[in-house]
Amino acid sequence: MAIFNLIYLSCGVVGLLLLAYKIRALRSSWGSPRVVALIATVFFGSFAVLFAAPANVTWINWVSGVPNFAVLIVYGLVICFAGSAYALVLYWRYPAAEAWHRVRLIIVGYATVVAVTTVLFFKSEIDEERQTDFDTFYATQPTVAVYLFIYLVATGIGCGGQAYHCWQGARDEAISARPWLARGLRWYCVAALFPVAFAVIKLFVLMMDWFGERSFDVLSLAAPLMASLSMIPLVIAMALPVFGPRRPSPSLWVRRWRTYFALRPLHRALVHVNPGIVLVAPGKFLNPHHRVRRQIIELNDWRWALTPYFDLSVGEAATSLAHQASLPKDEVAAVVEAAQLRAAGSSGRSKPAKHRPASEIVDGTDLAAEHDRWVRISRAYQHSPIVDAAVADAARVGGMD
Template sequence: MAIFNLIYLSCGIVGLLLLAYKIRALRSSWGSPRVVALISTVFFSAFAVFFAAPANITWINWTTGVPNFAALLVYSLVVCFAGAAFTLVLYWRYPPVQAWHRVRLIVVSYATVVAAMIVLFFKSELDEERQVDFDTYYATQPTVAVFLFIYFVATGIGCGGQAYHCWQGSRDPAISARPWLARGLRWYCAAALFPMAFAVIKLFVLLMDWAGERSFDVLSLTAPLMASLSMIPLVIAMALPVLGPRRPSPSLWVRRWRTYFALRPLHRALVHVNPGIVLVAPGKFLNPHHRVRRQIIELNDWRWALTPYFDLSVGEAASSLAHQASLPTDEVTAVVEAAQLRAARSSSARSRPAKRRPISEIVDGTDLAAEHDRWVRISRAYQHSPIVDAAVADFVRAEAAGGKQ
């Protein structure tokens, strides 16, 4: 019993947490049929699994004073879940008006099944409480046999319809263009396969019991555990379309850290210009996207602060040497900018009046990747380019010679 309680209660609590999250997240869209179907699906599945725990079965039977009443409650919730899940995928695949013609039939059919189950349950002789083997123990009682038969068939049809439409929907060209949504539908398909397999196994055991073959009864005891595990793919299915697109790509995460460390030497070299703007938001220290974004903001700010101290001769010298070395255009621009920054940050350059302007103004790019690449080229040129060294060395010598005259 302990393992049954652990599995059912764990999966049930996960389902209830998912239900609370969905109600909160979708509270502004309660008028939508799709939202109602989604909330209903989670509600019925969560409570069906939660109440199926043997500890809760004992409490329900004791509270109601009706032996085996928990079986009626849990089985009705499972049937409602199957109908709600079937309804949900129809609303996903078709416009609301078109889907309603099919949904109306499902609602009427499954409401009729639950009503029939209630009547058959109270017409049956169920005096002995059976927490685990209710199906096999009462399988040969005619009213219970019909009760179980319509329960298994309705569950299998509903979950089978859910699996079919989810799989077909994931292959639809319009949905395939949104990979996280397509993956979510495949997980919904997987979630439906668990209770569908449960219904098929239970129905097979029921037919064997009718035939007098009891050697398969052990399958009936393990099948509900399989159905309860459907809560795991259901949670994944609901999380993927929402959280998947927000999940940073591992390769992008690595690239951002590489960009961060490529910019770090230049960032440290210029931080003295205005150290007060350096910021790492709380909780973002290990977030490379935030760290690189802040580096770019701060480098741009320091660059504009140093712009009045750029020297025309430094830019011309760096540009001439870069063209002589046959560097590509973007590398020429990076070398000129690095040389200007290197010369402007020196104390001698900033001690004179800020009169001269740079050769050209660099306009902040709207393409984030291009902005990253531009600053990485500048950072590397600042550290390693012999052209930058030569241009700045000429500038320093000229400044020194001018100071002596």
């Protein structure tokens, strides 16, 4: 029983948190049929799962004083969930006026189902409380059998309709052009398949019980657990269209970390120029976009601080050696810049050099180009023999002077 309580209560709490978030996020849109249908779907689904926990079943039966009253509550919530989920996807796929012609049939139909199942429940002889095996224990009682059949068929139709329309909607040309929305609809489809599978399994077990075959009753106990897990893809489905477009692609995330580690040696080599400007914002330590942005800002600041100490002879030597090596234009610029930074950063900077470079490298205006430029400089700073030779040559000449 403990595992049943854990799963049901956990999924129910997740649903309630999602409900609270949706109510807060959509409070300005109250009155919209889509919003009402969405809130109703999350509300009925969350409380159906929460009240299905054995601990809550015992409490509901005790408070009501009616044996198995929790069954009526939970099954009624599931029926309402199926109907509201079906209505929701119709509002998503069609204009409000067109969808309303179908939605009002759903409202009337599912309200009728709730009324009929309520009458059947109170007409049944179910005096013995059954917390986990109500369906199989009372399956052969005619009024309970009809009650269960109507409940399961209504659930299967509603959630099956949700799955169908979500899948078809994700393939619509207008929606497929918005990939995060299409992904969200596919996850809604997945979420709907859980209660559909639940209804199919329950119907199968119910029919087997009618024919006296009880060996499948264990499936009836597992089916509700599976249905409760639909809350997980439901949360994903609601989150993807909202948060997906705000998140960078995984490939960009990986590229940013690669840029960070490519720049890190140069960043550490120049940090002594002004360590006071190094900053990692709170909560951004594992954000590669923030870390690279700060690296670029700090490297540019240190570069301009070192500019007065750049020596023309270092730049000329690095340029000459780079041309002799037939390096591409971008690599020549990176080697020259790295040599200047190496020489200026290790010079002690007691006074500015007498000679400034004839031309200075201008920071790139494009973010990607700026990243690439600094990565080339960092690699040249670490590994280029031309940088080593140019700096060594300038030091030798300076020593002779």
